Amino acid sequence: MKVRQAAFAIRVVRRRAGDAAILYRRTLNGHQDERLARVASISPLAYSSAAALLRGAVRATGGNGAKLTSGPFHPLDMDWGARVACYALVAMGLRNSQRLHTAAENLRQSDGTEAAWWFGLMTRPGGKRATRALRILVEAVR
Structure with missing residues (x-):
């Protein structure tokens, strides 16, 4: 799949x-x-905690030979894009690396359609409650 x-x-x-x-x-x-409009940035701590999720997303879309390298854009399909978007919004501002890793693993194993639903809830006006709820569900916070 191409980025376009x-x-x-x-x-x-x-x-x-x-x-x-x-x-x-x-x-x-x-x-x-x-x-392409920016959804969210993933901090270095959140990036290292979610390395398996991000590599899996790039490989699932780009094939087994695809590698997550710095510089170019890497395409993501709807399901993996929604999972990564949910993780990016959930991880925003969090500092506990173990909890971030747990959240990434839970989102990696989640259904893409469910992740898209949560992403829609989090990006609409007043989506902070949905973000807090998903943080609890994926065990990013206590």
């Missing part, structure tokens, strides 16, 4: 604290052109 065909894309960036990622979603702009 993908519903989501992820790009790995290098920061002083380590590798991080930025997640994008394909949306329409004001001129009805399809563009």
Whole structure:
């Protein structure tokens, strides 16, 4: 799958604290052109905690030979994109690496349709309650 065909894309960036990622979603702009809009960034701590989720998402979409490298955009299909988007929104601001790893594993094993439903709830106005609820369900917080 090419980036132009993908519903989501992820790009790995290098920061002083380590590798991080930025997640994008394909949306329409004001001129009805399809563009990649930034959904969320994944901090270096959250990136290292979710390495298996992110590598699995890139491999599932790009084939077994696909590697998660810094620089280029990596395409993600709808299911894996929704899972990674949920993780990015859940992990935002959290610092406990063990809990982030548990959340990533729980989202990796979740259903893509369910993740898309949660992503829709979290991105609508007033979605903070949904984010808190999903954090509890995937065991990111106590």
